[in-house]
Amino acid sequence: MSRKTFQRLTLDERKRTLLEATLTCVAQQGLKGATVRRIAEEAGVTAGLVRHYFGSKNGLITSAYAYLIGQLTAEADTRARQSTGDANDQLRHFLIANMTMPNLSEEKVSLWATFIGRVRYETDFADIHREGYRDYLTLLESLIEPVLAAHGRPHGSAECRRHAIAVNGLIDGLWMEGSLNSGLYSRNILPDLVTGACERLLRLQEGSLSGGKQHT
Amino acid sequence: MSRKTFQRLTLDERKRTLLEATLTCVAQQGLKGATVRRIAEEAGVTAGLVRHYFGSKNGLITSAYAYLIGQLTAEADTRARQSTGDANDQLRHFLIANMTMPNLSEEKVSLWATFIGRVRYETDFADIHREGYRDYLTLLESLIEPVLAAHGRPHGSAECRRHAIAVNGLIDGLWMEGSLNSGLYSRNILPDLVTGACERLLRLQEGSLSGGKQHT
DNA sequence: ATTCTTGTTATACAATTGTATAAAAAATTG
DNA sequence: CAATTTTTTATACAATTGTATAACAAGAAT
Numbered sequence: 001m002s003r004k005t006f007q008r009l010t011l012d013e014r015k016r017t018l019l020e021a022t023l024t025c026v027a028q029q030g031l032k033g034a035t036v037r038r039i040a041e042e043a044g045v046t047a048g049l050v051r052h053y054f055g056s057k058n059g060l061i062t063s064a065y066a067y068l069i070g071q072l073t074a075e076a077d078t079r080a081r082q083s084t085g086d087a088n089d090q091l092r093h094f095l096i097a098n099m100t101m102p103n104l105s106e107e108k109v110s111l112w113a114t115f116i117g118r119v120r121y122e123t124d125f126a127d128i129h130r131e132g133y134r135d136y137l138t139l140l141e142s143l144i145e146p147v148l149a150a151h152g153r154p155h156g157s158a159e160c161r162r163h164a165i166a167v168n169g170l171i172d173g174l175w176m177e178g179s180l181n182s183g184l185y186s187r188n189i190l191p192d193l194v195t196g197a198c199e200r201l202l203r204l205q206e207g208s209l210s211g212g213k214q215h216t
Numbered sequence: 217m218s219r220k221t222f223q224r225l226t227l228d229e230r231k232r233t234l235l236e237a238t239l240t241c242v243a244q245q246g247l248k249g250a251t252v253r254r255i256a257e258e259a260g261v262t263a264g265l266v267r268h269y270f271g272s273k274n275g276l277i278t279s280a281y282a283y284l285i286g287q288l289t290a291e292a293d294t295r296a297r298q299s300t301g302d303a304n305d306q307l308r309h310f311l312i313a314n315m316t317m318p319n320l321s322e323e324k325v326s327l328w329a330t331f332i333g334r335v336r337y338e339t340d341f342a343d344i345h346r347e348g349y350r351d352y353l354t355l356l357e358s359l360i361e362p363v364l365a366a367h368g369r370p371h372g373s374a375e376c377r378r379h380a381i382a383v384n385g386l387i388d389g390l391w392m393e394g395s396l397n398s399g400l401y402s403r404n405i406l407p408d409l410v411t412g413a414c415e416r417l418l419r420l421q422e423g424s425l426s427g428g429k430q431h432t
Numbered sequence: 433a434t435t436c437t438t439g440t441t442a443t444a445c446a447a448t449t450g451t452a453t454a455a456a457a458a459a460t461t462g
Numbered sequence: 463c464a465a466t467t468t469t470t471t472a473t474a475c476a477a478t479t480g481t482a483t484a485a486c487a488a489g490a491a492t
Contacts, residue, residue, distance in 0.1 A: 008458055008469055030334055031248060036450060046471050047450085057450060106336050114333030118246055119396055120326040130398040137400065165401065166386070166413040169393060173385030180335055182346040184353065185381065197382040200416045224439055224488060252480060262441050263480085269439095273480060434492085441486070448479070456471070462464085 004046070015053055015063075017043045022064040026114055027107045034061070062124045065115040068108070069132040075103050077139060087146035092195055092209045094143055098171050099178065099190035109179035140164045144202065151204055166201050170194065220262070231269055231279075233259045238280040242330055243323045250277070278340045281331040284324070285348040291319050293355060303362035308411055308425045310359055314387050315394065315406040325395035356380040360418065367420055382417050386410065 009017070021043035025034040036057050040047040054060040079097035083090045097103060118125040141164040148155035148163075171194065178190045195210040225233070237259035241250040252273050256263040270276040295313035299306045313319060334341040357380040364371035364379075387410065394406045411426040 003456065003471060006458080006470055014469085027336070029337060031246070035448080037448090048452095048471065049469085051451065052469075110333050110336040113329045116392075116396070117326055117330030117333060120243070120322050121245060129396065130400075133393065133398050134400060161401075162405075162409065165393075165405075166390070166409055169389030169413075170382070170386045172389030172392060173387065174382070174389075176332075176388060177349065177381075177385060180332070180345065182349050184346075184350060185377075189378075189381075193378065193382055197385075197417055200419060201413055203416060219441060219486065222440055222488080230439085251478080253478090264441065264482095265439080267481065436491075437489090439486105439488080441484105443482105443484085445482085446480100449477080450475105452473105452475085454471105454473085456469105458469075459467085461466070 006045070011053075014045075014049070018045075018050065018053060018060060019064050019067045022060055023068060023111055026061075026064070027111050030114055031061070036060075058124075062128070065125060066128045066132075068111055068115070069128060072103055072108065072112070073132065073136055073139070080139075080143060087143070087150050088204075088208050091143045091147050091198070092211075094140070095171065095194045095198055095209070096191045098175050099187075099194050104175060104179050104187065104190070106179050106181070109176050113176070137161075137164050137168055140168055147204070147208075148202060151202075151208070153203065163202055167198055170197055170201065222261070227269075230261075230265070234261075234266065234269060234276060235280050235283045238276055239284060239327055242277075242280070243327050246326075246330055247277070252276075274340075278338075278344070281341060282344045282348075284327055284331070285344060288319055288324065288328070289348065289352055289355070292352075296355075296359060303359070303366050304420075304424050307359045307363050307414070308427075310356070311387065311410045311414055311425070312407045314391050315403075315410050320391060320395050320403065320406070322395050322397070325392050329392070353377075353380050353384055356384055363420070363424075364418060367418075367424070369419065379418055383414055386413055386417065 018039065021039050022034060024042055025039050036047045036050050039060070040049060043049075050057060050060050054063060076094055076097040080090050080094035083093040102108070115125060116129065119129045120126070141160045144163050144167065145155050145160045148160065174190060174194055174197075178187055181187055192210055198204075199206060199209050234255065237255050238250060240258055241255050252263045252266050255276070256265060259265075266273060266276050270279060292310055292313040296306045296310035299309040318324070331341060332345065335345045336342070357376045360379050360383065361371050361376045364376065390406060390410055394403055397403055408426055414420075415422060415425050
């Protein structure tokens with residue numbers, strides 16, 4: 001009876017391995033299927049490591065939620081910054097980043113929803129949600145402000161905040177329903193749809209975000 | 217050792233009791249806390265009844281999801297129909313119904329999110345989601361069409377569908393973030409915010425939905 | 433009243449869960 | 463190469479879970 005051979009990893013590598021295994025498990029079968037044993041197997045280790053690195057299963061799950069939120073925001077942020085164009089172009093890229101892969105994915109939305117369901121009764125989750133939401137809103141606000149300015153529209157702090165809340169709602173809703181995609185429409189319409197809708201929300205000139213390829 | 221005294225209820229009464237107990241439990245502690253025993257206790261019965269009425273725990277949970285979706289849509293639908301005013305007024309009431317109690321509640325959103333997290337990997341949940349979404353979208357479309365017509369704007373089938381998708385996204389997103397309310401803004405701003413945003417999405421005259429009390 | 437049906441309780445059980453603890457092996461240090 | 467550290471495995475255990483089954487009791491039928 002020889003023991004399993006193994007390799008020691010650095011703290012960060014091992015943690016990331018476990019976090020990603022956790023997300024994989026939760027995405028596949030929900031929290032019910034994400035047992036310590038299954039997660040460990042998915043990560044290629046044994047169950048004891050969870051305690052070693054995260055203290056408890058709950059510590060692992062909580063960290064996995066924060067990890068996911070970080071991924072989502074980072075992706076949209078990066079895509080916006082990669083744009084070399086003007087303010088319109090940056091906002092456009094940000095919007096589209098949320099309506100295309102990898103962010104627009106059934107797996108990501110499933111994970112997100114599963115975790116959101118715990119925000120109400122677990123303070124750890126509530127904290128992560130609040131911070132993530134605040135960051136996202138701030139980022140969106142900072143993208144909207146110069147766009148409004150460039151269009152010669154009012155762009156005070158209160159206005160931007162209000163617009164950011166509405167646009168964020170639009171993004172969240174479309175992201176969710178679009179990812180779960182009930183087969184009622186094609187996902188391909190989402191990028192145009194979100195840019196067009198955002199133009200209207202901000203009362204921009206038609207085509208300023210969608211590049212003139214806009215319907216209706 | 218005397219047994220628990222009990223009262224026999226009709227099939228519908230008992231089912232509803234169990235469904236509501238289920239939602240209460242899931243809202244309080246998520247699916248993990250919604251054990252057959254806890255649900256039964258909440259309903260004032262013993263665990264065996266779950267099997268008797270719903271076949272299995274999964275049958276109960278699935279039915280509870282359908283029950284919740286029905287409640288949400290019915291409330292918005294009713295509020296829209298209660299309006300005695302014109303098309304604008306009906307759409308306005310529909311929107312507001314989603315931004316006020318009882319639909320705008322942390323409990324309802326928590327429940328909804330928890331269930332949505334299972335849509336991806338359980339066909340029963342996927343079916344319920346798809347149907348509920350389709351119904352909701354159809355209802356919204358039927359409210360939008362006469363509004364566009366009254367404003368002399370294009371109101372073909374494709375246009376209405378497209379608008380309904382966007383408006384639905386807006387509602388979903390605001391409903392969710394507003395209900396979870398991270399303390400970043402007051403819920404009181406949501407009714408005005410959603411009507412104002414919807415006006416813009418549909419490119420209506422300012423104040424047509426919000427009754428002129430609109431900001432920005 | 434008595435019988436009959438079936439809604440309801442009570443109990444049992446195998447399976448699974450999270451976690452605590454001890455043993456082993458890998459890498460680091462001297 | 464020997465000693466040390468600490469990552470990792472392996473095992474054990476109490477608690478909880480969903481469900482199956484049998485006993486019981488409430489209300490309807492006769």
